[in-house]
Amino acid sequence: MHAPSLPDRSIDAYAAVTERDRLERLRSLAEALSDVRILHVNSTATGGGVAELLRSIVPVCNDLGIDTDWLVMDADDDFFEVTKAIHNGLQGSGEPLTDEMKATYRAVTARNAAEIEDEYDLVVAHDPQPLGMLEGLTERLSDAPIVWRCHVDLTDPVEEYRAFVSAYADRIDHGIFSRSAYAAAIDVPETSIVYPSIDPVTEKNRSLDEAEVATERDRLDPLSFDAPVVTQVSRFDPWKDQFGTLEAYRRARKDVPELQLVLAGGMAGDDPEGLALYEQVANEAVDDPNVHVLTDLPDTTINALQRLSDAVVQKSLREGFGLVVSEALWKRTPVVGSTVGGIPLQIEDGRNGYLVEPDDATAAGDRIVALLEDDERRTEFGANAREHVRERFLLPRQLVALLEVFVETLK
Numbered sequence: 001m002h003a004p005s006l007p008d009r010s011i012d013a014y015a016a017v018t019e020r021d022r023l024e025r026l027r028s029l030a031e032a033l034s035d036v037r038i039l040h041v042n043s044t045a046t047g048g049g050v051a052e053l054l055r056s057i058v059p060v061c062n063d064l065g066i067d068t069d070w071l072v073m074d075a076d077d078d079f080f081e082v083t084k085a086i087h088n089g090l091q092g093s094g095e096p097l098t099d100e101m102k103a104t105y106r107a108v109t110a111r112n113a114a115e116i117e118d119e120y121d122l123v124v125a126h127d128p129q130p131l132g133m134l135e136g137l138t139e140r141l142s143d144a145p146i147v148w149r150c151h152v153d154l155t156d157p158v159e160e161y162r163a164f165v166s167a168y169a170d171r172i173d174h175g176i177f178s179r180s181a182y183a184a185a186i187d188v189p190e191t192s193i194v195y196p197s198i199d200p201v202t203e204k205n206r207s208l209d210e211a212e213v214a215t216e217r218d219r220l221d222p223l224s225f226d227a228p229v230v231t232q233v234s235r236f237d238p239w240k241d242q243f244g245t246l247e248a249y250r251r252a253r254k255d256v257p258e259l260q261l262v263l264a265g266g267m268a269g270d271d272p273e274g275l276a277l278y279e280q281v282a283n284e285a286v287d288d289p290n291v292h293v294l295t296d297l298p299d300t301t302i303n304a305l306q307r308l309s310d311a312v313v314q315k316s317l318r319e320g321f322g323l324v325v326s327e328a329l330w331k332r333t334p335v336v337g338s339t340v341g342g343i344p345l346q347i348e349d350g351r352n353g354y355l356v357e358p359d360d361a362t363a364a365g366d367r368i369v370a371l372l373e374d375d376e377r378r379t380e381f382g383a384n385a386r387e388h389v390r391e392r393f394l395l396p397r398q399l400v401a402l403l404e405v406f407v408e409t410l411k
């Protein structure tokens with residue numbers, strides 16, 4: 001296990017975007033947790049939404065006076081191939097789960113559990129990767145309740161994988177899911193529904209001044225913002241359906257010939273599939289100079305790209321929540337997204353973007369055109385988008401909900 005380095009965060013930085021009552025509620029919950037020590041465990045420090053969330057939540061909790069650690073599992077690609085199969089199986093597709101895969105999973109999780117030496121009063125395990133650690137952890141930290149924070153889309157899991165994960169359920173005291181539809185899949189004693197959130201003060205989401213935007217615009221050359229741009233920011237992962245986005249773009253380009261598409265993505269540390277998919281997507285786009293496949297952009301560049309794009313697309317086939325949707329909406333950019341997982345929680349169809357069926361690239365293309373052809377609509381949707389995220393999907397709201405679960409679980 002290793003502890004990632006974390007930025008400094010102060011709860012005071014959120015005063016400008018949060019009601020005073022909410023900040024007071026946070027402080028009083030933190031007071032109730034001032035003598036407990038909390039451990040978060042997950043499987044990657046970089047890439048993807050979970051790392052993004054922990055990078056904010058952990059330092060803010062410490063600033064609030066809650067002694068909070070974050071440890072990342074040490075593992076190699078053999079393990080991550082198994083956990084990616086588990087992730088895919090829980091989201092509804094997959095290869096058979098073999099005894100060898102189960103053995104790899106058990107060996108690596110047991111080894112990581114054995115490396116935890118400190119005392120903790122509460123453990124929060126994120127997603128399926130650390131579940132195998134729970135046996136070792138409950139033996140050593142016998143009084144520490146376990147919260148399982150599941151970020152995965154559990155709408156339609158493959159039974160074999162659902163059963164594999166469910167076998168760990170009796171070690172879990174409280175399960176937190178991103179949508180009520182997911183909670184039925186795994187039977188744990190207590191459940192809560194907590195929407196994830198974006199952090200408005202990070203480099204990814206803070207406001208940028210004109211000079212900063214101009215610098216990022218130059219950095220993105222040869223992409224030109226003098227012609228329309230639509231963007232999808234996603235890990236290279238089959239669930240993110242970059243090929244469907246390409247199809248939607250090709251449909252939209254028939255009406256908007258100068259249209260450019262950006263597929264910006266990265267490889268999460270725990271995702272061995274990423275590179276192969278990136279190569280396939282880049283290959284598919286190689287003959288079209290208006291398609292820009294960009295990898296590993298710095299956060300400030302992602303920030304500017306989400307701001308400068310005329311529309312953002314999120315054509316996922318499954319999506320636990322999809323932080324990228326709120327990230328774009330917060331920057332007043334309308335989003336065309338599919339009706340899966342957490343996306344419909346964020347997109348209000350016809351108010352801040354459009355929802356389309358996940359297998360309907362033509363509809364996605366049509367909706368992109370509808371936005372590109374109507375400047376007023378984009379501005380109005382952008383204003384609605386900002387308010388929708390401000391009310392529901394900023395970090396202080398999620399933190400209140402999480403701390404409430406922690407206080408309740410420790411009673």
Ligand code: UDP
Nearest residue numbers: 048049050052234235264265266322323324
């Ligand atoms: N992200 C990024 N660079 C990339 C691709 C993704 O910084 O090239 C970030 C993105 O901005 C978001 C997170 O990774 O904060 C992805 O979270 P989301 O919930 O959308 O999807 P996940 O990857 O967890 O399935």
